[in-house]
Amino acid sequence: MWILIRKELLENLLTLRLGVALVFCVILAVMATLIGSLDYSNNLDSYAAESGNLNDRNSQATTYNRIDPTIMVPPMPLSVLSRGNVSTSGQGVFFGLDYVPITAWSLSDSVSRLMKVLVQIDFSTVVALLLSFLAVVLGFDSICGERQRGTLKEMLSNPVPRGHVVLAKLVGGVISLCVPFTLSFVLSLLIMLANPDIQLEGDDWLRLAILFGLSCLFLAQIFSLSLMVSALTRDASTALTICLFGWLVAGIGYVSFLPSMSRYGVDEPSAEIWLDHIRDLREEREQHMEEWESTHPPPPPAYLQSLERKSRVRYAHPVGFDWQRRRTEEELNKRLEIADRGYDYQWENWKPLNSEAHLVDSWAILSPVTNYQVLTYQLARTSLSDRMRFGQLGRDYRRTWIEYMRDKGVFSNGRWFSDDPADQEPMIPDPEAVTEAMLSPDSPFMQARMAWAEAQELQAAEDGRRQLDLTNMPKFGGRWKRTLGESFEIMMPGLLVLILIFGLSALVTLFRFDTYDPQ
């Protein structure tokens, strides 16, 4: 048995084709990882910049309506090897009072829309296409080729069971495939380690080990498939034709074929329908507020004068402030109610789009190559399902955030839009004495009052009482990364299919070879 394996190994490893393929694979794999690693650093920088901006803006906020509750997470380290749907960029869930989020967005989506037509490479694509091709080339003439050369007959004249010959071919082939793969994998790993931005943490090392095993299993599967073709055919050129076209359809065809098919299977509804609903909701809100204002008439304009900067109101007269406070409370409650309905409308519209994208992942098991690719995405936690999961956590966090503000009474005590302390002197202390002409923006009276407000504004920056107390604000602490167990759960169907195809093709080869005519 060992002699047979050694023979296969020597035969494979010493050929020129393996040498050429090895050089190509290693160069391309290293290039892909290098690109991924550079891209990762870029994206980590932009994540740091974005989240830094966010924190800056939030720390300057003195009213709650200026707080941007967006949650952002850094890129996944393993995305360097397997970009998937999430890619190497960080993710963010953007939401607000009016908007319930559906999904997480890549932070690099701020890159121009033009660039979205471009496809990017990663290590797992190189393995899926190039190394699988190598597996095809090693396997296709392994049995029928030996028959044609006459060496099969010689070998079978020795007292070895036929099953051993097949097993030896399988083991020898897989080991020879693992040589270029291991080399590319180790070099890629070194590139990742050389980049100080990439911090492997938690179970990342375990995942890398699983990725290694998974890739070897994938290569064994492809090799076993082409060995099966070789055992089912009589001459090498037929076997090659079948294998090459099989590889083309499974590898290249499916990249564009599956998404097109899933587009065909799902009816994409027009965004116009949803946008119309959103417009209607906005009108409903405006109408609701008009109705409220007709039953709660505002005080005369002089009471409502205030300094409005960055949607923050200061120095309003207490009467005007109180009216505005009640109006805001009414409006915020309406906005919260409308947000939920808006989400329903949007989800109704986007659900087909989402299931269309999910279909690609679930149909990927149809082709051994795409199956492997999707498995690596799920392992690297960059699949669509990981992105949607983070979106779900964002939705949960929005609820916590709103609960928190409700508990603090933000919606009803005016803290939403104003940071004035209770004893703040108003901009117009005696509104009764002000005529309409005085309220014109170019009147000397208004100019004087504005100048006063501006001066106050400068002092207010140092007033500690205006600062928001955010110490108790709930932080986003959801376990946004899947644990290994959860990842395995979604990988299960793909893994089963992978093993099934491997086992079946090996069995077919074994049985077929038992009756194979070496003449």
Add this chain to the structure above:
Amino acid sequence: MTAVLLHQLRDNLRSLRFQTSLIVLLMFFVGNGIIYAHKMDRVAQEAELATHSDESRYEGAETLRQAVSANYKIRAPEAGIEFILEAGSDWFPYGMNVSPESGRFTNLSHARTVNYWMRTFEVMDWGVIVRYVLSFLCIVLSYNAISGEREGGTLRLVLANPLSRGQFLMGKFLAHLLTLSVTLMLGSLISLAILALSGVLELNGMVARSYLFFFVGAVFYAALFLLLGMGISAVARTSATSLVVLIMTWTALIVVIPQTSYLIAIRVVEPAGFYFDQLEDFENQFRETMVAEGIAPRQPELARVDAYALEHRYAAKLNELDGELNQRVRAIEQNNLRQFSIARGVNLLSPGFAFQYTVEALLGTGIHRFRTFRDQANQYRSALREFLRARDGADPDSPHLFFVPDFMSDKPLDSSLIPRFHLQPIPLGERLAAAVVPLSILLLETVLAFFFAMHALNRSELAAP
């Protein structure tokens, strides 16, 4: 030479390789026909809905004031040849929100539903089929053109005839090219037939012209890969080595190079980032300064007293803001276009994209179409403002504070007179000019491949060692 050609043709038709190629190519084209019949139908339905909603915004404008404060959405219609080349019609923002009001900026948006979750995939138009499948078939047909004959011992026999090596090469090459061209034509005609029969495609001069351009481009592209295959097959010692070298080269050229362009482009030209925040900040700051300087509009009745002196200053300021905002948006768009053209430059290193961009330019689609749309859409805003200004000027009662809604004419307006947006096609001259660079690269590569194949064959051994 004719004898070689005919012999090779007969061989091709009989071989399993060719028959499988035919089936695979036809399968892809039939798939393309079915998928695009569905997609074009859906897109047409959506476009109808969209036109309706866009038109209702114009119809809602009953007075000049309403016409100025309205938000119009303009869109480029589908090119109608997406099944040949999708060329970014899914991703390029072929829509624009236009408001004539001062202090608003135009921003590009998508013209139809876009599935962001599907962003990492390629489509299945003819361009993709040719780029990937046809070039692959070229390699599969030609990888043992010379080495196979050498291994079989027939090479020496053939060249013993009064036949130059050049003639031998040309004969084989033309036979392969002919087989593939006929297959390609068959496939694409089937796809056309499916689309025409399902009623989504009208076969007119534009489609015929596009078909012709596409076909000629594809034939050159196929020639390049056939010659490359024959050259390598003459150099390689065995057919197996030739195949491995060819497939690896093919993967590098067709799959890998185009996939690196993104990263190179965003490293050369910085992405604009979330520029909406910056624009908003700028606008807020500008408006706050205006308020602080006391430049704010009064009630129209109050303002009439001093002939709108303050409001004129307000309108002038807003106009300044308008110019500044739109200038910034233009600069960002320009930056994005520059970034994309870097990516195109990288892609051009791949023959696949030399082919793709040649056909895109000739068909007037892809980035050329987008750039044209952007330019014309921006001009449309000026035309719209020009029209509204002229209308307002004709009303003696109006305060003539242009593009400040409350201070324009409130006389009724016939909304059907408001100019609408129509995308003008790119003139043929411009299309040809745009095709010069990718086309010369494609031709140059083909010529180089030809000389390489000639040279390789001239120096190759006639018999296997």
